[in-house]
Amino acid sequence: MSTAEETAGGDTQPWGEVTPDAARRLLLAAVEAFAERGYHATTTRDIAGRAGMSPAALYIHYKTKEELLHRISRIGHEKALDILRTASRGEGTATERLADAVSSFVRWHARGRTTARVVQYELDSLGPDARAEIVGLRRQVDAEVRGIIEDGVRSGEFDVPDVPGTTLAVLSLCIDVARWFNVDGPRTPEEVGALYADLVLRMVGAKNARSA
Amino acid sequence: MSTAEETAGGDTQPWGEVTPDAARRLLLAAVEAFAERGYHATTTRDIAGRAGMSPAALYIHYKTKEELLHRISRIGHEKALDILRTASRGEGTATERLADAVSSFVRWHARGRTTARVVQYELDSLGPDARAEIVGLRRQVDAEVRGIIEDGVRSGEFDVPDVPGTTLAVLSLCIDVARWFNVDGPRTPEEVGALYADLVLRMVGAKNARSA
DNA sequence: GCCCGTGCTAAGCGCCCGCTCACCCTTGCC
DNA sequence: GGCAAGGGTGAGCGGGCGCTTAGCACGGGC
Numbered sequence: 001m002s003t004a005e006e007t008a009g010g011d012t013q014p015w016g017e018v019t020p021d022a023a024r025r026l027l028l029a030a031v032e033a034f035a036e037r038g039y040h041a042t043t044t045r046d047i048a049g050r051a052g053m054s055p056a057a058l059y060i061h062y063k064t065k066e067e068l069l070h071r072i073s074r075i076g077h078e079k080a081l082d083i084l085r086t087a088s089r090g091e092g093t094a095t096e097r098l099a100d101a102v103s104s105f106v107r108w109h110a111r112g113r114t115t116a117r118v119v120q121y122e123l124d125s126l127g128p129d130a131r132a133e134i135v136g137l138r139r140q141v142d143a144e145v146r147g148i149i150e151d152g153v154r155s156g157e158f159d160v161p162d163v164p165g166t167t168l169a170v171l172s173l174c175i176d177v178a179r180w181f182n183v184d185g186p187r188t189p190e191e192v193g194a195l196y197a198d199l200v201l202r203m204v205g206a207k208n209a210r211s212a
Numbered sequence: 213m214s215t216a217e218e219t220a221g222g223d224t225q226p227w228g229e230v231t232p233d234a235a236r237r238l239l240l241a242a243v244e245a246f247a248e249r250g251y252h253a254t255t256t257r258d259i260a261g262r263a264g265m266s267p268a269a270l271y272i273h274y275k276t277k278e279e280l281l282h283r284i285s286r287i288g289h290e291k292a293l294d295i296l297r298t299a300s301r302g303e304g305t306a307t308e309r310l311a312d313a314v315s316s317f318v319r320w321h322a323r324g325r326t327t328a329r330v331v332q333y334e335l336d337s338l339g340p341d342a343r344a345e346i347v348g349l350r351r352q353v354d355a356e357v358r359g360i361i362e363d364g365v366r367s368g369e370f371d372v373p374d375v376p377g378t379t380l381a382v383l384s385l386c387i388d389v390a391r392w393f394n395v396d397g398p399r400t401p402e403e404v405g406a407l408y409a410d411l412v413l414r415m416v417g418a419k420n421a422r423s424a
Numbered sequence: 425g426c427c428c429g430t431g432c433t434a435a436g437c438g439c440c441c442g443c444t445c446a447c448c449c450t451t452g453c454c
Numbered sequence: 455g456g457c458a459a460g461g462g463t464g465a466g467c468g469g470g471c472g473c474t475t476a477g478c479a480c481g482g483g484c
Contacts, residue, residue, distance in 0.1 A: 038337075040252040040253040041337070043471065044472060044473080053433090054434075055433095055472090056432075056433060056435095056473085057431080057432060057433075059472095060431065064473085125250075161410075162407055165399070165407045168392065169407070169411055172385060175388065175391075176384040176385070176387065179333075192377075195378075195381070199381055199415050202414050202417065205414065232461090234461075255440080257442095265462080265463090266462070266464075267443085267463095268445090268462075268464080269461080269462060269463080271442095272460090272461060276442080277443090
């Protein structure tokens with residue numbers, strides 16, 4: 001199995017860069033709560049409670065509830081970008097790199113479904129400035145995938161009439177995993193990653209997509 | 213252009229079945245508001261204001277704010293199911309019916325992006341009973357698409373190693389259109405419908421998917 | 425031993441939420 | 455004209471929201 005996300009950044013400790021410890025616990029509690037109920041339906045009392053603290057403790061580490069969402073969103077997008085960049089800049093044919101990018105991106109969405117949900121679906125709850133920053137990161141995400149597809153078209157591996165449209169569809173397919181994936185469901189993240197890599201290779205008309 | 217949704221139900225007046233007039237105006241205002249800001253971030257004062265009424269007027273026609281969401285969700289899902297059924301039960305090969313189903317389903321999500329957003333993304337804001345009812349409708353949606361794919365596999369038109377997984381991916385792709393589609397963007401609903409129909413035919417290994 | 429900064433809590437402020445209630449216009453029937 | 459019924463309003467209730475503030479426990483420096 002190829003391994004873009006294992007070599008990309010510290011998957012060892014997902015929120016390891018957040019210090020001090022109390023701030024990280026609050027952030028983790030916020031991720032859980034936002035993923036379960038959505039940003040607007042989550043109260044600061046709920047976040048603090050999950051972290052085992054009083055409501056006021058939140059405001060020692062974060063200026064507002066929105067700052068929590070912003071931090072989660074930025075760290076999550078940077079991680080996602082990191083995964084795609086590692087796959088995109090790796091060695092191998094465009095076909096191999098696209099399969100690696102899709103399967104690792106999908107695995108990330110499935111395994112970290114709570115984080116991915118917040119990252120992908122709570123964007124509109126951010127204020128204009130924070131939103132603009134995140135939109136910039138998303139453009140970079142798009143560019144990485146489009147780059148691989150363009151490589152494949154140039155090398156003759158892929159047959160893609162509409163590169164921007166297909167890029168959009170590929171990303172859309174991966175992102176929506178965060179909506180429907182169920183940890184208790186019948187599929188493991190690895191299985192979904194493999195299935196989706198195959199489906200995407202078919203979408204771009206790659207020669208060696210799996211068949212029955 | 214094939215036309216599953218033009219022959220399915222009354223597309224003439226999207227919410228024509230809702231009476232009296234004041235109740236329909238409130239429902240329309242709620243769809244707009246829920247789509248823009250999400251269910252929890254929308255206030256009953258906002259909904260009533262958009263409909264040109266006082267906050268109290270809402271409670272003459274609906275018991276609670278949640279009843280509004282429930283009504284919107286059920287009507288929307290019934291419409292979506294109607295579109296897929298019409299395509300699925302039409303004449304023609306599985307390839308033609310799948311292309312028709314996908315392109316009309318996608319057009320519905322793109323054209324009625326506000327409605328589709330509420331229908332597809334605010335499901336979790338419903339209470340357990342209402343949610344269960346809607347989940348039932350979604351299972352029927354899944355069954356329609358799976359049926360077409362199974363037909364194609366049986367007839368030898370398609371080459372699909374994992375039918376349930378591919379069904380899930382096809383629906384996921386279509387549904388996510390409601391998240392990213394922008395009315396002011398570069399693509400018309402018709403263009404996205406055609407592009408997606410082609411991509412889906414490639415995913416199922418249909419013989420006559422378009423190429424460059 | 426005393427001080428002070430740090431990390432936290434208990435209490436609560438001001439605001440706005442979903443929703444209700446007492447009352448008021450029309451409209452149609454006699 | 456009298457009157458009931460239904461669609462509508464203005465005011466406001468109880469409560470929970472995001473966030474603030476005064477003060478407490480405690481460890482390290484001298």
